[in-house]
Amino acid sequence: MKEGSHEKKYWCICKECQGQGIKRRRISKKVRLSYQLAYCEFEKTKGESEIPNRPVGEVYSCNICNGSGLIKSDTPPKVEKEKFPHVSIIGGGIGGVALAVACFHRGIPFTLYERDKNFNARSQGYGLTLQQASRAIEGFGIFSLKDGVVSTKHIVHNSEGEVIGEWGMRRWVSSDSNLTSKRSNVHIARQSLRSVLLQQLEGNESVKWGHQLVDFEEAENDNIILKFIVNGEIKYNKTNLLVGADGIRSSVRRLLFGDSVDSLRYLDCMVILGICSLSALEDIKSSLLDSATVFQTTNGQERIYIMPYSVDSVMWQLSFPISEEKAKNLSLQGPKVLKEEACRRTQWHSPIPQILEATTENQISGYPVYDRTLLNPALLKCSKQVTLLGDAAHPMSPFKGQGANQALLDALSLARGISKGCNSSNWRDVGIRKSVLSNYEEEMLSRSAIKVKDSASAAKFLHSKIILFKGDKPRGSFSKFKDDI
Known part of the structure; x- marks a missing residue:
C-alpha cells in the first residue's frame, strides 16, 4: 500500500464505477449475435436442448479509482437520507466499524451501536x-497503514529446531533484491486497524x-x-436495516433465530495468546526476530x-488439543496459570522459551x-430487513487467519450492495x-463457506503428524496425505 500523508481528507464514490471498484467490458457485436443465434436454436427445440449461457462482459478494475470505488473529495460526503435506507449496525468491532465507514463514504445513513462505554473498555483481540x-481496505479509504508490518518469509520447525518448511518472497528471492509487499501479508494489531477505521x-x-x-x-412502513x-x-x-456485526455470540443472531438453531461447535483445542516486546529480548540474537518473519514450531500435537x-x-499463539471442560477451566484460571501452562508445553528451541518467559502476564489470555x-x-430469508456479517454470520477458527479478512470483505460487499x-x-x-x-x-455465504471449512480442518491437521511433513509450502497442502499417516 502506498504511503499517505496525514492531512484531513474525505472520500466519495467514484462516478465512473458508481463506487463498485469494478466495471464490465461491453459485449462485442459478434458475441451478441452468436448468443442470439444459439438462443433461437434452443427455442426451436422447444426447450429440449441445453439453454445457452447469456454472455457477460469481462470484469476489470476501474482505472479512475484503481479499484477502490472511492475518489478524494474536499468536503464530507452528503448523506442521502431520501435515497438510501437507514442502516443500524450492532457491534463496534472490525466488521461493524468497517461497514460504518463504507456507508459514510457512500452517503448511506447509518448508526453504529457498541455496548462498550468507549474504545478501550475491553480487549479487542x-x-x-x-x-x-x-487490497480491499482501500475500499474503506485506507491507503496506508503506518502500524502495519509486512512479512516476507514463513518458516516451520519441529520441536528440535530443524527447519521442515520455508516459503515466502525471501525464500525465493535474494535478500538484497528490491522486495515489494504486493504479494505479502500485512500484520497489524486489531486495535490499531480499528482505530484507523474509527478515525x-x-x-x-x-x-x-x-x-x-x-x-x-x-x-410497518x-x-x-x-x-x-x-x-x-x-x-x-x-431503522430500516439492521446488521448484526456483534461477533460469534451475536445478540442479533440469537434474537433472529433463537438459541436452538445452531449452537457453538467446539473444535477440540484451545489457544493461549501473548504479546512480547522485542526490547525484553535484548540478549537474544535470532534472525527469526527481524520483524519480517513468521515462524511456527510443532511436535505434532502442540503448535506455536x-x-x-x-x-x-x-x-x-500456542494451541493444543484439550477437552472442552478442561479448556474452559484453564482459561478461567487467569494469565498467570496460562503462562505457566504455555511455558511447560514449549521447552523447545530458542527463542521460543525466552519469548514466553519474557511475556508479561497482562499480555496473556486464552x-x-x-x-x-x-x-x-433460508434462515436469513425469514427476515425482510435483518442480516449478519463477520463472526455473527460465519465464525471460524483462527488457524487460517481469515476472520477479520472475511468481515472486511463482508462490510465492503454490503455497503456496495446498498449503494x-x-x-x-x-x-x-x-x-x-x-x-x-x-x-x-x-x-457472503458462498465466499466464506470454504474459509469456515478450511479453518475447522486446520484445527485438526495443525495438531497432528501431518504438520511434520517436510516441504516448502503451507502445511494445509499436506492435509490430503492424512490417510497415509
Missing part, C-alpha cells in the same frame, strides 16, 4: 493478518457507545424498532505460531476454540431483501 483484505468517523454523531441491544421488532439498555435505562430507536505484531514486538456449522441461507441496489431501484416498493440482502448474503 490481538494481532491479525490482512491477506485478501490488504474516519471522528466526531460523527452516528457512533453510539454504551448501547446494548436487548430486542428488536420488525414493524419499512421500520425496525430497536430496544437498547443505555446507562441502565431502556431506550428505543428505529509467532508473527510480527509491530516493528518492536511479536505475537505468539480461550477454547469454537465455530458454528455453515449458516442455512447499487437502492440507487437503481425503489427499495421501498420491492423491499431491502430483494434490492440488496439476497445478493449480498449469497455472495
Whole structure:
C-alpha cells in the first residue's frame, strides 16, 4: 500500500464505477449475435436442448479509482437520507466499524451501536493478518497503514529446531533484491486497524457507545424498532436495516433465530495468546526476530505460531488439543496459570522459551476454540430487513487467519450492495431483501463457506503428524496425505 500523508481528507464514490471498484467490458457485436443465434436454436427445440449461457462482459478494475470505488473529495460526503435506507449496525468491532465507514463514504445513513462505554473498555483481540483484505481496505479509504508490518518469509520447525518448511518472497528471492509487499501479508494489531477505521468517523454523531441491544421488532412502513439498555435505562430507536456485526455470540443472531438453531461447535483445542516486546529480548540474537518473519514450531500435537505484531514486538499463539471442560477451566484460571501452562508445553528451541518467559502476564489470555456449522441461507430469508456479517454470520477458527479478512470483505460487499441496489431501484416498493440482502448474503455465504471449512480442518491437521511433513509450502497442502499417516 502506498504511503499517505496525514492531512484531513474525505472520500466519495467514484462516478465512473458508481463506487463498485469494478466495471464490465461491453459485449462485442459478434458475441451478441452468436448468443442470439444459439438462443433461437434452443427455442426451436422447444426447450429440449441445453439453454445457452447469456454472455457477460469481462470484469476489470476501474482505472479512475484503481479499484477502490472511492475518489478524494474536499468536503464530507452528503448523506442521502431520501435515497438510501437507514442502516443500524450492532457491534463496534472490525466488521461493524468497517461497514460504518463504507456507508459514510457512500452517503448511506447509518448508526453504529457498541455496548462498550468507549474504545478501550475491553480487549479487542490481538494481532491479525490482512491477506485478501490488504487490497480491499482501500475500499474503506485506507491507503496506508503506518502500524502495519509486512512479512516476507514463513518458516516451520519441529520441536528440535530443524527447519521442515520455508516459503515466502525471501525464500525465493535474494535478500538484497528490491522486495515489494504486493504479494505479502500485512500484520497489524486489531486495535490499531480499528482505530484507523474509527478515525474516519471522528466526531460523527452516528457512533453510539454504551448501547446494548436487548430486542428488536420488525414493524410497518419499512421500520425496525430497536430496544437498547443505555446507562441502565431502556431506550428505543428505529431503522430500516439492521446488521448484526456483534461477533460469534451475536445478540442479533440469537434474537433472529433463537438459541436452538445452531449452537457453538467446539473444535477440540484451545489457544493461549501473548504479546512480547522485542526490547525484553535484548540478549537474544535470532534472525527469526527481524520483524519480517513468521515462524511456527510443532511436535505434532502442540503448535506455536509467532508473527510480527509491530516493528518492536511479536505475537505468539500456542494451541493444543484439550477437552472442552478442561479448556474452559484453564482459561478461567487467569494469565498467570496460562503462562505457566504455555511455558511447560514449549521447552523447545530458542527463542521460543525466552519469548514466553519474557511475556508479561497482562499480555496473556486464552480461550477454547469454537465455530458454528455453515449458516442455512433460508434462515436469513425469514427476515425482510435483518442480516449478519463477520463472526455473527460465519465464525471460524483462527488457524487460517481469515476472520477479520472475511468481515472486511463482508462490510465492503454490503455497503456496495446498498449503494447499487437502492440507487437503481425503489427499495421501498420491492423491499431491502430483494434490492440488496439476497445478493449480498449469497455472495457472503458462498465466499466464506470454504474459509469456515478450511479453518475447522486446520484445527485438526495443525495438531497432528501431518504438520511434520517436510516441504516448502503451507502445511494445509499436506492435509490430503492424512490417510497415509
